[in-house]
Amino acid sequence: MTHEEQVIQTVKKALPAVVSIMVAKDLASLEAQGFPFFGMPKELFEESEEDILDHLPKTDEGKIRVGGGSGFIVDSSGIVLTNKHVVVDKDAEYTVVMPDEEKYSARVVARDPINDVAILKVEGKGFPTLVLGDSTKIILGQSVVAIGNALGEFKNTVSVGIVSGLSRFITAVTDMKGHTERLRGLIQTDAAINPGNSGGPLVNLRGEVIGINSAVVFGAQNIGFAIPINKAKEDLEDVRKYGHIRKPFLGVRYLMLNKAIQKKLNLVMDHGCLVLREKQGSGVVRGSAADLAGLREGDIIIEAAGTKLDDKTTLEDVLDNTQIGDMLKIRVWRAGKEFDAEAKLGERS
Secondary structure (H helix, E strand, O other), X not given: OOHHHHHHHHHHHHHHHEEEEEEEEOHHHHHOOOOOOOOOOHHHOOOOHHHHXXXXXXXXXXXXXXXXXXXXXXXXXXXXXXXXXHHOOOOOEEEEEOOOOOEXXXXXXXXXXXXXXXXXXXXXXXXXXXXXXXXXXXXXXXXXXXXXXXXXXXXXXXXXXXXXXXXXXXXXXXXXXXXXXXXXXXXXXXXXXXXXXXXXXXXXXXXXXXXXXXXXXXXXXXXXXXEEHHHHHHHHHHHHHHOOOOOEEOOEOEEEOOHHHHHHHOOOOOOOEEEOOEOOEOOEOOOOHHHHOOOOOOOEEEEEOOEEOOOOOOHHHHHOOOOOOOEEEEEEEEOOEEEEEEEEOEEOO
């Protein structure tokens, strides 16, 4: 079989299980956020509110479409995988649109607090599914196919490329408000991934999903990223076994240090995790593993599980290789002295 024939067969196998995801909100909810003028004087706008509303895309029920993405079905009972950033709005309504245009109301079952993965459920049975592969067996240079709803408009868009890099880490913008998230261990590909492709599958030539298309680098050409499918497989197993995604939790809010931050804050070191208070609350969560281990705001965690922490190997990276209930050995700098501590990891709520 030629390479072209392999690609065609892969696409035929995958397309029936690739879906579009519509994100919609009612007008009252949007008006509470300042829509349509967002606090700016109406005089600055050439159109009235009624004219603006007339031009906006709407669902069959008349709700306003505020976003969208892609996904794929992994269980015939209606389990759909997508990106967390596609379904991040807890006040929105989500609709899964099948390739034949049939629509299903979708419920968000779980959002992974660490990785850009979410699990949806639609009611029904006998849905077409995709087979999940093993992302630990990916080889640099192997051919891949990305499928999704490009730009939220062009359904069933297919692009072909290769695996261009492995174990990449990036900081990606995850929503229109500019929130960012650090994504680790990503698959880099030159297969075209556009906005709207988020949540669609990255498939090998055996028709197995090896990644979830997640991020693009604006201004670059032929550089896209996907979440390794094994991370999503772990999430699926948690949901099936426990009803939710389980992640180990230390209980600190922190800033990763580097030379620039060291200079700006006049610190004694340029690596480690500085435990500090943020808008969300205290730097050490009360009653958490970190609290019970005696950590305080202002501490710098310089090692965890024997691994030196810096802006390339973060505390989150170390925790990703631990289990709930593990005893985590940490080395801490406080007021000019270093000491060792142990924390029994809890579960992230």
